[in-house]
Amino acid sequence: xxxxxxxxxxxxxxxxxxxxxxxxxxxxxxxxxxxxxxxxxxxxxxxxxxxxxxxxxxxxxxxxxxxxxxxxxxxxxxxxxxxxxxxxxxxxxxxxxxxxxxxxxxxxxxxxxxxxxxxxxxxxxxxxxxxxxxxxxxxxxxxxxxxxxxxxxxxxxxxxxxxxxxxxxxxxxxxxxxxxxxxxxxxxxxxxxxxxxxxxxxxxxxxxxxxxxxxxxxxxxxxxxxxxxxxxxxxxxxxxxxxxxxxxxxxxxxxxxxxxxxxxxxxxxxxxxxxxxxxxxxxxxxxxxxxxxxxxxxxxxxxxxxxxxxxxxxxxxxxxxxxxxxxxxxxxxxxxxxxxxxxxxxxxxxxxxxxxxxxxxxxxxxxxxxxxxxxxxxxxxxxxxxxxxxxxxxxxxxxxxxxxxxxxxxxxxxxxxxxxxxxxxxxxxxxxxxxxxxxxxxxxxxxxxxxx
Numbered sequence: 001x002x003x004x005x006x007x008x009x010x011x012x013x014x015x016x017x018x019x020x021x022x023x024x025x026x027x028x029x030x031x032x033x034x035x036x037x038x039x040x041x042x043x044x045x046x047x048x049x050x051x052x053x054x055x056x057x058x059x060x061x062x063x064x065x066x067x068x069x070x071x072x073x074x075x076x077x078x079x080x081x082x083x084x085x086x087x088x089x090x091x092x093x094x095x096x097x098x099x100x101x102x103x104x105x106x107x108x109x110x111x112x113x114x115x116x117x118x119x120x121x122x123x124x125x126x127x128x129x130x131x132x133x134x135x136x137x138x139x140x141x142x143x144x145x146x147x148x149x150x151x152x153x154x155x156x157x158x159x160x161x162x163x164x165x166x167x168x169x170x171x172x173x174x175x176x177x178x179x180x181x182x183x184x185x186x187x188x189x190x191x192x193x194x195x196x197x198x199x200x201x202x203x204x205x206x207x208x209x210x211x212x213x214x215x216x217x218x219x220x221x222x223x224x225x226x227x228x229x230x231x232x233x234x235x236x237x238x239x240x241x242x243x244x245x246x247x248x249x250x251x252x253x254x255x256x257x258x259x260x261x262x263x264x265x266x267x268x269x270x271x272x273x274x275x276x277x278x279x280x281x282x283x284x285x286x287x288x289x290x291x292x293x294x295x296x297x298x299x300x301x302x303x304x305x306x307x308x309x310x311x312x313x314x315x316x317x318x319x320x321x322x323x324x325x326x327x328x329x330x331x332x333x334x335x336x337x338x339x340x341x342x343x344x345x346x347x348x349x350x351x352x353x354x355x356x357x358x359x360x361x362x363x364x365x366x367x368x369x370x371x372x373x374x375x376x377x378x379x380x381x382x383x384x385x386x387x388x389x390x391x392x393x394x395x396x397x398x399x400x401x402x403x404x405x406x407x408x409x410x411x412x413x414x415x416x417x418x419x420x421x422x423x424x425x426x427x428x429x430x431x432x433x434x435x436x437x438x439x440x441x442x443x444x445x446x447x448x449x450x451x452x
Contacts, residue, residue, distance in 0.1 A: 026052060030061050042069050060086055060095040067104070076108045083108070099128055106138070115142065133163040140169060149176045160189065166196035171203055183210045201227040205236055217243050234264065238274045245277060248358065253281040261294070266301040276306055284358045286329045288315065307385075314384035314413070323440040324412050324433050327382060336361065339380045342410065342439045351375065359383060364402055377404040381411040387430075389418045396426050412436050 029048050036045035046069050052062045067082035083105050086092050102121050109118035119142050122135040129135070140155030156173040163169075174190035177183075187210050194203045208223030220243060227236040237256055244252040257278040264271040279294035292315055298308040318324045327338060336353075339361060343350060348365035356362055359382040367373050377399045381387060387409065399407045407428040409415075414432045415423075423430050 026056065026059070030059075030065065033062075033065055037065060037068060037072075040072075042072055045069060058089055060089050060092045063089070064096045064101070071104065071108070076112050080105060080108045080112070099125060102128070131158070131162060133159055137163065137167075137169055141172060144172045144176060147179075149179045152176055153180065166192070170196065171200065174203070175206055178206050178210060183213060186210060201229050201232045201236075205232040205239075208236065208239060212239060212243060217247070234260065234268075234274060235270050238270060238277060241274075241277055241281075245281065250281045250284050250358065253277065254285065257281070266297060272298055272302060272305050276308060279308070279311075283311075286331060288325070288328050291315075311384065314386075318384055318412075318433065321433065321437055323437040323444075327412055327436065327440065328384070332358070335382060338440065338443070339363070339410075341443045342380075342436065343378060345439055345442070346408070348376065348378070362398065364404065374403070374405045376406045376408060377402050378408040378410065381409070381413070383411060383413050386414050386416050387411050387419055388416045389422050392419050392422055392426060392428060395428060399427075410436065 029052055033045040033048040033052075036042075036048070046066070049062045049066045049069070052059055053066070056062070063082055063086045067079045067086065070076075070079035070082060083101050086096065086101060087098075092098070102125050106118050106121035106125070109115070109121060119139055122138050125132050125135040126139070136155045137159040140152045140159055143149075143152035144156065152172070153176055156169045156176060159169040160167045160173050170189050170193035174186045174188075174193055177186035177189065187207065190203050190207050190210070194200060194207070197203070204223045204227035208220045208227060211217070211220035211223060221240060224236040224240040224243075227233075237260060241253045241256045244250070244256060257274060261275065261278060264274055266272065266275070275294045275298050279291040279298070282288070282291035282294065292312060295308040295312050298305050299312060303309050318328070327335065330338065340350065343363060343365060346365075347368045349368050350363050350365045352364040354362045356379075361380050363378040363380070364375050365378060366375050377395065379395050379398075381391075392409065395407050395409055399405070405427060407426070408431065409423075409428055410431045412433045415430050420430060
């Protein structure tokens with residue numbers, strides 16, 4: 001009996017020893033597989049891991065090493081499956097670094113164009129390590145590319161302020177701050193981005209936009225002039241022309257935009273805005289046919305773009321009116337000569353005049369037959385757009401400021417029904433394009449008879 005007991009005890013020790021030896025063999029095999037993986041011997045490393053997993057299907061380290069082999073073999077979908085399996089195993093954190101798994105998954109999702117999954121992995125990384133620069137940068141750039149500027153701000157800011165310099169997020173951060181109307185900080189980061197890459201046209205374009213908003217026109221022009229290459233060429237030209245337009249330098253607008261007009265991509269918002277601005281400048285410079293050609297190009301692409309369709313229809317309505325078309329095409333000097341003669345039809349003597357805009361003038365006049373009367377204030381508007389009640393309200397304010405009891409509004413266009421209804425109560429007389437056309441006809445006839 002004692003003998004049997006001794007035998008059983010010995011057998012127990014032997015079995016325990018065998019299990020212990022076997023347990024020592026698995027870590028040894030894993031170390032060997034890892035060495036072979038580092039040496040690039042993927043097939044032999046794979047064979048060792050396959051043998052381990054046949055006997056121990058939940059071995060975390062074996063599955064992880066197998067995923068690394070699949071990554072080296074560019075079998076990314078299988079690698080993704082293996083890494084997700086690792087994350088599902090109990091106590092996986094004891095054997096592998098969780099952050100490394102999520103980084104590998106993020107890389108795999110990027111390589112397989114599953115960008116939302118990639119971003120999800122970076123969100124997980126940030127939950128584990130909020131200051132991870134790479135994760136903050138990747139999420140920030142993803143949101144930036146989707147134009148979700150407000151959501152991207154904190155990620156990009158952390159990438160720039162806590163990461164190595166110069167940061168690739170400097171330019172996106174500057175653009176995000178620009179779109180969020182924080183122009184002072186936007187300028188700061190854009191200038192830093194420009195220091196690291198002096199050839200960046202996008203950076204120069206946005207700096208130009210900031211200076212334009214600040215009305216620092218000289219600095220804005222300098223930036224836009226430098227950003228005239230690549231995708232920002234058209235946008236920079238348009239912004240440059242916008243500055244000239246605000247300064248009433250209409251010849252410069254035309255000189256800036258006209259040479260490029262034939263090569264525009266009309267589908268884009270920039271292309272449409274470019275043509276519309278050029279058309280407005282042509283109109284102000286009385287190049288009506290050129291203006292109409294640009295508006296026609298705009299309406300062919302987008303019939304509802306701003307007032308292009310309305311302007312075209314209005315011009316088509318006056319094309320058959322010889323005198324109105326003639327007046328619309330006159331230069332400033334010729335126009336004012338005609339205005340003076342039109343005003344004289346009312347027996348008024350002009351005592352002062354001022355230019356409101358390129359196509360709008362204000363006159364103060366006295367009635368030559370009733371010299372004791374208060375002066376009358378006259379607005380002449382060369383336009384094809386209907387005059388509305390708001391414009392009458394502006395004339396009313398000017399009449400008060402100039403101490404005029406009555407006013408005349410003369411235009412080459414027409415008046416809205418509301419303007420017509422309100423004019424009598426404001427002591428304003430209205431004279432539309434029909435009146436102007438007949439007045440010009442009389443003036444021409446009178447001048448012809450004088451010459452004879």
